[in-house]
Amino acid sequence: MLPGLLPLCSAAPGWQLWVAAFLVQGTKLKSRCSFRLSRCKGDKLHLSEALGNSDPAELLDPAGSLLPSGPVMDACLSSEQQPRPLEEAPSTPDDETLHTDDTSRCPGDSNEIEASLRSLQKFVPTNYPSYTQENYQFVGKKIVIQESIESYGAVVWPGAVALCQYLEEHTEELNLRGAKILEIGAGPGLVSIVASILGAQVTATDLPDVLGNLQYNLLKNTLNCTTYLPEVKELVWGEGLEQSFPKSTLYYDYVLASDVVYHHYFLDKLLATMVYLCQPGTVLLWANKFRFSTDYEFLDKFKQVFDTTLLAESQESSIKLFKGILKWD
Numbered sequence: 340m341l342p343g344l345l346p347l348c349s350a351a352p353g354w355q356l357w358v359a360a361f362l363v364q365g366t367k368l369k370s371r372c373s374f375r376l377s378r379c380k381g382d383k384l385h386l387s388e389a390l391g392n393s394d395p396a397e398l399l400d401p402a403g404s405l406l407p408s409g410p411v412m413d414a415c416l417s418s419e420q421q422p423r424p425l426e427e428a429p430s431t432p433d434d435e436t437l438h439t440d441d442t443s444r445c446p447g448d449s450n451e452i453e454a455s456l457r458s459l460q461k462f463v464p465t466n467y468p469s470y471t472q473e474n475y476q477f478v479g480k481k482i483v484i485q486e487s488i489e490s491y492g493a494v495v496w497p498g499a500v501a502l503c504q505y506l507e508e509h510t511e512e513l514n515l516r517g518a519k520i521l522e523i524g525a526g527p528g529l530v531s532i533v534a535s536i537l538g539a540q541v542t543a544t545d546l547p548d549v550l551g552n553l554q555y556n557l558l559k560n561t562l563n564c565t566t567y568l569p570e571v572k573e574l575v576w577g578e579g580l581e582q583s584f585p586k587s588t589l590y591y592d593y594v595l596a597s598d599v600v601y602h603h604y605f606l607d608k609l610l611a612t613m614v615y616l617c618q619p620g621t622v623l624l625w626a627n628k629f630r631f632s633t634d635y636e637f638l639d640k641f642k643q644v645f646d647t648t649l650l651a652e653s654q655e656s657s658i659k660l661f662k663g664i665l666k667w668d
Contacts, residue, residue: 359503369599448625459558462571467493473499477507482560485552486529492521492526492549498626499526500598501658503533505624505651513622517540517566518592521584521616523574523609524599525549528556534595540567544574557562577608580615590618597626605635612664614644623663628656 380565398569467487473495475482486491501531506515516538522531535557536539561569572583594616598610617623623645629635638661641647645663652659 354449358595369445375664378412401649402567404450458555459562459568460551462550462554464555465490465493465548475503475529477503478536480536480564482529484532484556485559486519487529487552489550492524494551495527495529496598497628497656497658498660501651501653501660502530502595502597502624502626505626505660506530506533506537510537513593515593519590520595521591523576523594523596525553525614528553528560530595530597531557532560535565535567535569535595538566539593540568542572542640544572546575547573575613576605577614580612584616590619591616594621595624595625596623598628599625600627600634600637602631606633606640610640610644612636613641613663617645617663617665619665619667622666623665624650624660625656625663628658628661630657 350430369601390668393550467489469484470487470493471487473484473486475484475495484491486495500529506513510516518539519542520531520534520539521526521542521544522534523544525531526549528543531543531553538648543553543557548559550571550573557569574583596613600606600625613623613625625641627634641661642665645665650661650662
């Protein structure tokens with residue numbers, strides 16, 4: 340969930356939000372966008388989206404503005420990255436299909452898994468009427484995410500997909516197995532799920548109203564499937580950090596964030612939270628679709644406190660992936 344979203348949303352014209360919701364829902368019901376990686380001429384790889392199947396984030400951005408449909412992802416990566424072809428499966432209305440194929444099945448009876456899930460679920464998902472089950476394919480597994488256009492914190496945004504692909508293709512390089520990871524603004528949890536499948540010890544954080552659906556998705560996709568069951572914690576940017584995440588006892592190898600920067604009023608608190616969570620040796624991976632001038636202003640401030648490396652960039656869709664190492668005087 341991205342703080343500040345609801346005030347912006349409520350301030351937007353009612354007709355605009357209704358039209359946007361209709362367009363997004365119609366797109367999701369017809370078919371999910373199909374992502375694939377393919378090698379092109381030169382030393383770059385392009386991540387392209389099939390024409391005519393738009394990501395919800397491209398129809399409605401975090402500021403509540405309607406956007407045209409069409410291609411959104413053309414991420415240019417370095418020649419060292421050699422990802423496998425990636426196809427996203429079509430939407431499935433019934434989440435009982437989760438883990439039914441041979442490549443993604445988890446051990447244990449489905450009834451036992453459901454019982455375990457209910458016993459572990461500490462947060463209750465918000466009762467949105469428009470939940471849909473959206474399919475993603477990473478690490479050879481089908482991942483089913485419960486999403487809703489009723490909340491921006493319940494939708495997978497483009498930066499999350501880009502970050503997941505980077506984690507998948509650089510698992511060994513990043514040494515993710517057993518690594519301690521915290522995700523800021525985890526939303527519906529796709530990035531945290533992929534990191535967990537890759538063997539990391541994950542703590543997924545977000546605002547209180549997002550935690551129910553976040554935990555549901557995490558448990559549904561990782562229970563009996565991963566070495567470490569991901570943890571879910573509340574994190575309001577800039578508030579109660581020492582009490583909830585004491586530096587004396589908590590250390591993270593990686594801090595992950597995707598599409599947490601847009602036109603809202605909490606950018607300074609977000610940066611302060613990023614700085615707080617990073618200790619010597621911590622690597623921050625931040626993927627974001629750059630939409631507004633304030634996004635670039637945040638990037639300038641980010642570079643003042645982090646040694647920053649651009650890992651991947653899409654000039655066409657304005658998605659950038661950065662690595663940040665906190666500067667120590």
